[in-house]
Amino acid sequence: MSSLEKPSSKARPSRRAARPRPLASLGSLVGCPFHDLRMKLFDAGLRPTRQRLALGWLLYAKGDRHLTAEKLQEEAQASRVSISLATIYNSLHQFTEAGLLREIAIDGTRTYFDTNVSHHDHFLVEETNMLIDIPQVAVDLLHLPEPPSGKRIAEVEVIVRLRDDAV
Amino acid sequence: MSSLEKPSSKARPSRRAARPRPLASLGSLVGCPFHDLRMKLFDAGLRPTRQRLALGWLLYAKGDRHLTAEKLQEEAQASRVSISLATIYNSLHQFTEAGLLREIAIDGTRTYFDTNVSHHDHFLVEETNMLIDIPQVAVDLLHLPEPPSGKRIAEVEVIVRLRDDAV
DNA sequence: TTAGATGCAAATGGTTTGCATGCGT
DNA sequence: ACGCATGCAAACCATTTGCATCTAA
Numbered sequence: 001m002s003s004l005e006k007p008s009s010k011a012r013p014s015r016r017a018a019r020p021r022p023l024a025s026l027g028s029l030v031g032c033p034f035h036d037l038r039m040k041l042f043d044a045g046l047r048p049t050r051q052r053l054a055l056g057w058l059l060y061a062k063g064d065r066h067l068t069a070e071k072l073q074e075e076a077q078a079s080r081v082s083i084s085l086a087t088i089y090n091s092l093h094q095f096t097e098a099g100l101l102r103e104i105a106i107d108g109t110r111t112y113f114d115t116n117v118s119h120h121d122h123f124l125v126e127e128t129n130m131l132i133d134i135p136q137v138a139v140d141l142l143h144l145p146e147p148p149s150g151k152r153i154a155e156v157e158v159i160v161r162l163r164d165d166a167v
Numbered sequence: 168m169s170s171l172e173k174p175s176s177k178a179r180p181s182r183r184a185a186r187p188r189p190l191a192s193l194g195s196l197v198g199c200p201f202h203d204l205r206m207k208l209f210d211a212g213l214r215p216t217r218q219r220l221a222l223g224w225l226l227y228a229k230g231d232r233h234l235t236a237e238k239l240q241e242e243a244q245a246s247r248v249s250i251s252l253a254t255i256y257n258s259l260h261q262f263t264e265a266g267l268l269r270e271i272a273i274d275g276t277r278t279y280f281d282t283n284v285s286h287h288d289h290f291l292v293e294e295t296n297m298l299i300d301i302p303q304v305a306v307d308l309l310h311l312p313e314p315p316s317g318k319r320i321a322e323v324e325v326i327v328r329l330r331d332d333a334v
Numbered sequence: 335t336t337a338g339a340t341g342c343a344a345a346t347g348g349t350t351t352g353c354a355t356g357c358g359t
Numbered sequence: 360a361c362g363c364a365t366g367c368a369a370a371c372c373a374t375t376t377g378c379a380t381c382t383a384a
Contacts, residue, residue, distance in 0.1 A: 154330040
């Protein structure tokens with residue numbers, strides 16, 4: 001019975017994203033990480049600017065990660081690269097649109113960006129707000145009811161909240 | 168590998184909640200809705216103020232609902248009861264602490280409060296941000312991996328995102 | 335050269351808080 | 360009366376945006 005008018009906050013006009021060309025060769029090629037990164041950006045139609053390269057480097061050089069914009073900025077600063085928060089957000093969203101990142105909204109306030117874009121779910125450690133990938137949940141086993149007519153299931157999100165074991 | 172320092176925003180000090188007495192007779196008694204509501208509040212250790220009664224009435228008189236604080240305020244105004252947003256939030260959180268509501272964080276910005284506190288999951292209609300209860304998902308069928316040692320699973324959240332069927 | 339990218343500061347929008355006043359017991 | 364409740368306005372905080380300034384191509 002409840003409803004929300006606003007198509008609202010989800011329709012991000014993606015600010016100044018270049019015509020995101022229909023990403024081509026995002027596949028196999030695993031060679032020089034520098035080259036890979038430039039390639040990713042190129043495929044996404046994003047210019048390889050200093051900032052984007054730095055961010056990409058921070059994001060992908062350390063395996064799968066879950067980062068907030070703020071954390072990313074801290075890391076950038078630690079690497080002696082100063083990037084404005086606005087640009088961080090821009091890049092993060094552009095990367096997301098290009099399929100290089102996955103956005104995860106967890107507890108209402110923070111937005112995480114996951115470098116692992118394959119389908120997987122998460123443990124959320126409530127005490128620390130840390131996210132942990134759940135490798136192969138059998139979400140497929142979920143027997144979901146039919147969606148309302150006219151709608152199709154776009155995605156199934158599973159978040160398993162963890163708390164300290166009351167030993 | 169990622170981590171977040173802040174124990175952060177989740178530890179709400181519940182502002183001015185009265186000693187939430189360990190709710191007693193929240194059970195069976197289904198009689199006069201007015202009486203029930205006062206009872207709920209009493210069991211929660213909350214004084215039956217005009218505002219809380221009005222909110223409770225709006226919340227529980229129409230079956231299961233998913234509301235945002237803002238929506239609730241609109242409804243209150245439509246019912247000629249003016250309640251400040253601050254009080255709405257206070258009450259919503261107090262109700263939640265008392266187990267009368269369930270808080271649902273969906274897309275990063277909005278917080279919904281669900282009057283159905285039994286375990287169930289949701290469809291989220293992306294176009295309208297409307298939430299729909301999923302009656303009996305067999306979440307139990309999920310074969311989840313062991314949580315990291317020292318942690319226990321506190322809750323499993325399943326949100327099924329729906330999009331317009333591309334007919 | 336020029337479309338796109340960046341940075342800063344200001345604006346947003348949901349939510350929370352300080353504090354003086356109101357009200358249920 | 361006493362102490363929790365309430366309302367208002369200001370504070371917060373993550374995120375977004377306007378605009379002038381750069382920069383990759």
